[in-house]
Amino acid sequence: MDRFVFNTAKSIRFGTGTFDELAELVGAQVGDRIMLVTDPGMMATGMVERALKQFRDGGITVELFKDVEADPPEHVVLGAVAAARSAGVEGIVGLGGGSSLDVAKLVALLAPGTETLADVYGVGKARGPRLPLILVPTTAGTGSEVTPISIVTTGASEKMGVVSPVLLPDVALLDPALTYGLPPHITAATGIDAMVHAIEAFASASPNNNPLSRMLATQALTLMGRSLLKAVHDGKDVEARSDMLLGSMLAGQAFANSPVAAVHALAYPLGGHFHIPHGLSNALVLPHVLRFNIVTTPGPYATLAPFVFPELSAFEGQERAAAFCEKLADLSRACGLPQNLRAMEIPRDILPKLASDAMNQTRLLVNNPRPLSEADALSIYRAAF
Structure with missing residues (x-):
């Protein structure tokens, strides 16, 4: 048998109702000052407010970044990184589809300031360290919650990838109920x-x-x-x-x-x-x-x-x-x-x-x-x- 390497998320939590355990999970594994990365579409679903209420009730301070775009361009990633640094967050939570999760990964990687986005494009370029990271998918498609990949739109139409095991989250939290409202x-x-x-x-x-x-x-x-x-x-x-x-x-x-x-x-x-x-x-x-x-x-x-x-x-x-x-x-x-x-x-x-x-x-x-x-x-x- 040929040699191979297999990497995945450190922890996977799956099941209906697990979303209601998010704040408890964040408090135990991340800290009391986080950034929540999401997009305008998610803001309209009520899921973001559910998460924010959990965090408020758990005494967790949240910097909300809600401006993720589909096929996220570089300026969105860099804007989220700047906001995370300014707020001094201790960890990142991504909530949404693949674009939101991809941005969350890159914010966790780049917020410490040891690497730049331009430096990490390609395979194995990102070294870390990164901030603690929890990913919560709301679509059944990208699998981004367990992949070491983030895709960014560079220039007008070109896409480039950041590929490194460092991007794998500490926890992937999957609640099927979050997908019920998908058209x-x-x-x-x-x-x-x-x-x-x-x-x-x-x-x-x-x-x-x-x-x-x-x-x-x-x-x-x-x-x-x-x-x-x-x-x-x-x-x-x-x-x-x-x-x-x-x-x-x-x-x-x-x-x-x-x-x-x-x-x-x-x-x-x-x-x-x-x-x-x-x-x-x-x-x-x-x-x-x-x-x-x-x-x-x-x-x-x-x-x-x-x-x-x-x-x-x-x-x-x-x-x-x-x-x-x-x-x-x-x-x-x-x-x-x-x-x-x-x-x-x-x-x-x-x-x-x-x-x-x-x-x-x-x-x-x-x-x-x-x-x-x-x-x-x-x-x-x-x-x-």
């Missing part, structure tokens, strides 16, 4: 995003693709395969919401250690140029990237197929892998997601620019099971158009 289209897009994490982790060409990640990926896909449509069509289905949140976390643990590949590399330019939500960007290119990959590497996808779609066990090899691609496309359609780039009003003449930008995602492309050129990327975008 169907967000449930669908974030759910497909989580499934992409598991699929790409399992098939990754990374030298660190490992048995633990593959095991977590198959369990994640089993949970999400049986529950995504239920969660989309009945947001109050407690079992489906729990399956999706746990599945998302397991997929996050998987790809945190066996990194994702071309689906994400081609999705990032869509978000950067057109501000398409990340999960939807993944969904738009997923079947087309997989159809490209199975030409030379059908094995991982044939293995995964029955975990998501048990009926595909009747097929074998290349036929099963091809059927997997089509069933994933059908699932996206059944979830009510847009099915092509035209539906997102993306002009055809920008496809070469998207392909060129995708090639900058070398951190991801090296993990694709089939080598992918700029011409291949353009062909995939054309197929998705």
Whole structure:
């Protein structure tokens, strides 16, 4: 067996009602002066006020940073870091979707002042130390609560990653009840995003693709395969919401250690140029990237197929892998997601620019099971158009 490294959050708390234990957890593990990092959408849900009341009742002073944007640009990260330093906080709590959690990680890393954002872009550049960090996801998609990754928009459209085990939180607190209010289209897009994490982790060409990640990926896909449509069509289905949140976390643990590949590399330019939500960007290119990959590497996808779609066990090899691609496309359609780039009003003449930008995602492309050129990327975008 090849050598590998597997890192994850120090502690994971999962279960309905765990959100009500947040202040107690903060008091015991962080301190009495914290920053809560969130976004304007979360402010409208009442969850932030629930957290603030807990903190007030527990004698915890809170610096609230509520200005996180989707695909957070550098100025948002730097603004939050400046506010944390000015307030002299002892630790960070992130509450929300992937963008809020990503910003919270970077605030915890950069607030001590030993590193700058420009210094830590890339893999393994961030060294720490960081402030204590607790992450509370409110969507079942990114898995950011258990990943050592933060994605930042640099310039007008480019995205860069900070990747380091230092970003893994001290506690990931997952309460399925926080996801009950997610509208169907967000449930669908974030759910497909989580499934992409598991699929790409399992098939990754990374030298660190490992048995633990593959095991977590198959369990994640089993949970999400049986529950995504239920969660989309009945947001109050407690079992489906729990399956999706746990599945998302397991997929996050998987790809945190066996990194994702071309689906994400081609999705990032869509978000950067057109501000398409990340999960939807993944969904738009997923079947087309997989159809490209199975030409030379059908094995991982044939293995995964029955975990998501048990009926595909009747097929074998290349036929099963091809059927997997089509069933994933059908699932996206059944979830009510847009099915092509035209539906997102993306002009055809920008496809070469998207392909060129995708090639900058070398951190991801090296993990694709089939080598992918700029011409291949353009062909995939054309197929998705």
